[in-house]
Amino acid sequence: xxxxxxxxxxxxxxxxxxxxxxxxxxxxxxxxxxxxxxxxxxxxxxxxxxxxxxxxxxxxxxxxxxxxxxxxxxxxxxxxxxxxxxxxxxxxxxxxxxxxxxxxxxxxxxxxxxxxxxxxxxxxxxxxxxxxxxxxxxxxxxxxxxxxxxxxxxxxxxxxxxxxxxxxxxxxxxxxxxxxxxxxxxxxxxxxxxxxxxxxxxxxxxxxxxxxxxxxxxxxxxxxxxxxxxxxxxxxxxxxxxxxxxxxxxxxxxxxxxxxxxxxxxxxxxxxxxxxxxxxxxxxxxxxxxxxxxxxxxxxxxxxxxxxx
Amino acid sequence: xxxxxxxxxxxxxxxxxxxxxxxxxxxxxxxxxxxxxxxxxxxxxxxxxxxxxxxxxxxxxxxxxxxxxxxxxxxxxxxxxxxxxxxxxxxxxxxxxxxxxxxxxxxxxxxxxxxxxxxxxxxxxxxxxxxxxxxxxxxxxxxxxxxxxxxxxxxxxxxxxxxxxxxxxxxxxxxxxxxxxxxxxxxxxxxxxxxxxxxxxxxxxxxxxxxxxxxxxxxxxxxxxxxxxxxxxxxxxxxxxxxxxxxxxxxxxxxxxxxxxxxxxxxxxxxxxxxxxxxxxxxxxxxxxxxxxxxxxxxxxxxxxxxxxxxxxxxxxxxxx
Numbered sequence: 331x332x333x334x335x336x337x338x339x340x341x342x343x344x345x346x347x348x349x350x351x352x353x354x355x356x357x358x359x360x361x362x363x364x365x366x367x368x369x370x371x372x373x374x375x376x377x378x379x380x381x382x383x384x385x386x387x388x389x390x391x392x393x394x395x396x397x398x399x400x401x402x403x404x405x406x407x408x409x410x411x412x413x414x415x416x417x418x419x420x421x422x423x424x425x426x427x428x429x430x431x432x433x434x435x436x437x438x439x440x441x442x443x444x445x446x447x448x449x450x451x452x453x454x455x456x457x458x459x460x461x462x463x464x465x466x467x468x469x470x471x472x473x474x475x476x477x478x479x480x481x482x483x484x485x486x487x488x489x490x491x492x493x494x495x496x497x498x499x500x501x502x503x504x505x506x507x508x509x510x511x512x513x514x515x516x517x518x519x520x521x522x523x524x525x526x527x528x529x530x531x532x533x534x535x536x537x538x539x540x541x542x543x544x545x546x547x548x549x550x551x552x553x554x555x556x557x558x559x560x561x562x563x564x565x566x567x568x569x570x571x572x573x574x575x576x577x578x579x580x581x582x583x584x585x586x587x588x589x590x591x592x593x594x595x596x597x598x599x600x601x602x603x604x605x606x607x608x609x610x611x612x613x614x615x616x617x618x619x620x621x622x623x624x625x626x627x628x629x630x631x632x633x634x635x636x637x638x639x
Numbered sequence: 640x641x642x643x644x645x646x647x648x649x650x651x652x653x654x655x656x657x658x659x660x661x662x663x664x665x666x667x668x669x670x671x672x673x674x675x676x677x678x679x680x681x682x683x684x685x686x687x688x689x690x691x692x693x694x695x696x697x698x699x700x701x702x703x704x705x706x707x708x709x710x711x712x713x714x715x716x717x718x719x720x721x722x723x724x725x726x727x728x729x730x731x732x733x734x735x736x737x738x739x740x741x742x743x744x745x746x747x748x749x750x751x752x753x754x755x756x757x758x759x760x761x762x763x764x765x766x767x768x769x770x771x772x773x774x775x776x777x778x779x780x781x782x783x784x785x786x787x788x789x790x791x792x793x794x795x796x797x798x799x800x801x802x803x804x805x806x807x808x809x810x811x812x813x814x815x816x817x818x819x820x821x822x823x824x825x826x827x828x829x830x831x832x833x834x835x836x837x838x839x840x841x842x843x844x845x846x847x848x849x850x851x852x853x854x855x856x857x858x859x860x861x862x863x864x865x866x867x868x869x870x871x872x873x874x875x876x877x878x879x880x881x882x883x884x885x886x887x888x889x890x891x892x893x894x895x896x897x898x899x900x901x902x903x904x905x906x907x908x909x910x911x912x913x914x915x916x917x918x919x920x921x922x923x924x925x926x927x928x929x930x931x932x933x934x935x936x937x938x939x940x941x942x943x944x945x946x947x948x949x950x951x952x953x954x955x956x957x958x959x960x
Contacts, residue, residue: 388798615780
């Protein structure tokens, strides 16, 4: 258990020796291949559908390739088509300002990630390395916070955001997770505690203050776990639906997940605009795929050795 | 991060809480730190503590308080004692929602745990490929909204490729999300698709802690992979599996997003999960008091389940070492 919780544990890359292909291994590989297929095929299907026309989709629903290849779906999702054009191609014609929602999502996720990680790291350092009265009691309180399901705090938090007059604002969406999550504090504290004290003591002897040590020594040393935590926080924030659904009412603060659900609910006369919907879905998901693509290797091995959840 | 849920699951690290606390006590004797850092610590802890008190502690207490009031957001909350709870006990839709949620959790967690365990073991025993670990994680990068919409399309009765294949094989088309019997299992499996990779990676982390020598020694003794799984992997993974199970169950109970974008509670309340019903009570009918009472009920159910699971699975103990 301890090994799982210690982010610094070295990766022991134990590869099972190459064996002859036994029937059991062939079956195991077949199962693995099936899992990969089920995992990835829906992504291809999004792309295939987004590049088809709605009439084409209705005519040949089983065609594995895009039907009547077109960029119409993307144009509708991004609001580049006129209402008349959109309706003719099976769209709802309602103005969806996807660039706006994309920007809103970026703003919220960036504020949440940067502030949450920074404040959580400061608190984690105070818990791990500074001495002050009541430290263990406050930390126990934070740990207890881990046990409260996120969803339980949403209703009262909405009431609070309303009292603060921040309903339908990006700040209102970001505020509750901007300062900390008990998890982030716990995770980073665990990491700081595993950094040898000698590192700090050497810096102290050189006359550096504790603030300087935190920013110049410990934070850089924690760059891998901080990065993993940041990417996962960004993804979680980007994908959040329930809380922004409560807080945002108009384009001012509408984020992509909420916009997407609205797009899905606007069914045109002719039936769902699947082509446009899949294009919108792809636009909403792509930034996270790209983000993950950059950091995948590090994230995958950090999750494996920390049990981040 | 409710692994299996549609909402951000409550994140729980795999290390035990006590372990963390005792550790902090031992480093009290750090060199050259006889004087306290009170003032500096206050500055460092202030933002996080502010966030904790205002957006976690206070709302938790307030949620419990609101459950004893009648409150529609516009006029001040009015104390009504246990009225909301009495109403809840007599509300057939509440009981239906609870039942639907429990059925969802059983299917979701049952399938997901077995499947994720299989993936984790394959990733450990078959290949150590980091690329494959990345691949199985990709659905987790999608939001529940995206996952819901994509599967809504794939499973569409008339045009979905899933039903095209079923029809092509000569079977009747299945209205997966429009049928009372199929809807909940379908939603449960959609969420398995999104969360299986993450769950598998958590279990994979637990598997990495099992010394490879054990497998080597067993192999020398002529044990099969199947036997090694039951005699080595399962007993040694048990503590990690228990913690992952507690986390995923908590997450699973909070399902909302997928229901909201696919079935909206229908057909005929067949997918009206508890969180969806609570949302409707609060934002559809502005009964914040009643919605809070049901939230408290969910909190109590989750605490009880966590406690029982913890006891049953001896999550805090390890057989390793």
